[in-house]
Amino acid sequence: MIMRITLGSVVKGRSSLDYKTGGWRDQRPVIHEDLCKACGQCEMVCPDNAVHVVDKTYVIDYDYCKGCGLCAYECPTDAIEMVPEEK
Amino acid sequence: MSTIKVVEGSEAVALAVKACRPQVISAYPISPQTHIVEHLAKMIADGELETEYVRVESEFSAASVISGSSAAASRSYTASSSQGLLLMTEVLYASAGLRLPFVITGVNRSLSAPISIQVDHQDAISLRDSGVIQFFVESSQEAYDTHIAAFKVAEDRRILLPVMVCMDGWILTHSYERVSFMEQEEVDSFLPAFRPVNYLDVKDPKTWGSYAEDDVLMEFKYAIQEAMQHGKVRIKEVFSELAGITGRDHGGLIEAYRTEGAEVILVAMGSMVGTVKDAVDELRSKGKRVGLVKIRCYRPFPYEDILDAIKGAKVAAVMEANFSMGSEGAVGMDLKAKLCGRTDSPLVIDFIAGLGGREVNKGTIGEIVQKAEEVLNSGVPLQESQWVGLNPTILA
Numbered sequence: 414m415i416m417r418i419t420l421g422s423v424v425k426g427r428s429s430l431d432y433k434t435g436g437w438r439d440q441r442p443v444i445h446e447d448l449c450k451a452c453g454q455c456e457m458v459c460p461d462n463a464v465h466v467v468d469k470t471y472v473i474d475y476d477y478c479k480g481c482g483l484c485a486y487e488c489p490t491d492a493i494e495m496v497p498e499e500k
Numbered sequence: 501m502s503t504i505k506v507v508e509g510s511e512a513v514a515l516a517v518k519a520c521r522p523q524v525i526s527a528y529p530i531s532p533q534t535h536i537v538e539h540l541a542k543m544i545a546d547g548e549l550e551t552e553y554v555r556v557e558s559e560f561s562a563a564s565v566i567s568g569s570s571a572a573a574s575r576s577y578t579a580s581s582s583q584g585l586l587l588m589t590e591v592l593y594a595s596a597g598l599r600l601p602f603v604i605t606g607v608n609r610s611l612s613a614p615i616s617i618q619v620d621h622q623d624a625i626s627l628r629d630s631g632v633i634q635f636f637v638e639s640s641q642e643a644y645d646t647h648i649a650a651f652k653v654a655e656d657r658r659i660l661l662p663v664m665v666c667m668d669g670w671i672l673t674h675s676y677e678r679v680s681f682m683e684q685e686e687v688d689s690f691l692p693a694f695r696p697v698n699y700l701d702v703k704d705p706k707t708w709g710s711y712a713e714d715d716v717l718m719e720f721k722y723a724i725q726e727a728m729q730h731g732k733v734r735i736k737e738v739f740s741e742l743a744g745i746t747g748r749d750h751g752g753l754i755e756a757y758r759t760e761g762a763e764v765i766l767v768a769m770g771s772m773v774g775t776v777k778d779a780v781d782e783l784r785s786k787g788k789r790v791g792l793v794k795i796r797c798y799r800p801f802p803y804e805d806i807l808d809a810i811k812g813a814k815v816a817a818v819m820e821a822n823f824s825m826g827s828e829g830a831v832g833m834d835l836k837a838k839l840c841g842r843t844d845s846p847l848v849i850d851f852i853a854g855l856g857g858r859e860v861n862k863g864t865i866g867e868i869v870q871k872a873e874e875v876l877n878s879g880v881p882l883q884e885s886q887w888v889g890l891n892p893t894i895l896a
Binding site: 418420421422423424425426427 | 597598599600660697698704705706707708709710712716719720723
């Protein structure tokens, strides 16, 4: 299908959830659950709201995590490790 | 039925804007534009005009406010001059790209440095590439009529671009002239309410100012050029429709004045045109074959109409109150570009006249015609712009 340009480049509003920005990441945060005290610092500082609580443990949503490393930097127990993304 | 009053040029513009029922006006003072927004402010204070009047902190904001309000489906207006118009530049390019049809009065004034408040066209000319339609007017009456036409042109669904009505500072804005005004009902039936294609709507959210890559950006820019090209047809229709109501026909994209049988045709725009008409009459009465083409619409550039008017002449002498540093005057450049390679066109000579308010009188015009005749007789074209009335004794 041919997508035609729109008047003034105005397009139907969509949600930023449609754009999976996790593809920009070059390092991924990995949580070591044995060290995690579930303090919630990582969830609080994540600029992309990509850290969630699921079944009382913290998980990272890699669809939106851009790998900025703030969570790892702020984690008081060094439970988050930044691992290079590899193909 | 119309009312005739003697008013200041700025008031004539304010009355035209009022008659167009703008929903948002942004205002920031700068000479010689300030009287226009002051007149509008007084109309609001006196209860004669109901509109959202936004006093902003810069011309960048003045343009941004009407960009936003136009996107919110409100007929919008502002006015500025000189440095103020330059400060709007970024927003004007963006507004043309977003296809927002507001109207701006560009009250012409020179640019710094050195700072001056006197008239020339450098400010408006510097915005010629932005995608804003630009009209130039000769009189306060033409300013009044052209503002009413401007909203209709801007809001045409095949155009949808900002329109700038350029009028010479002081000479038009601050002098008093006999102006004939339309009845409100006449304006209302000529200019229906603004119904945009796109508008900001919380019930139907859209993305404005989206990003475009190399695969589509060219097409968006081409779409603006297509709108400009359509404008050449539509502007004439709108002007002619308005002339039908008012009985005042200022011409189409250009006005050809005594061009029949002319050997030398002067090309000019703005208030100096009035003087040129008088000079042409005098020269004609002395047997000189001189005519005038007045450019009313500078962007889109109506080269077809100009060519049609000048093709029988031997020299087109472009008089312009602007200069593209390192090259020549913008109008001369435009015209030469379109004439290049044609065998039926006259020689074009570019004359720079009236920078910083320097008087352009019948003597000046006489000099220009004389120079054009010299070129004609010698057969040697002049490549460089001729700076008319330049005083070599004060050059350092």
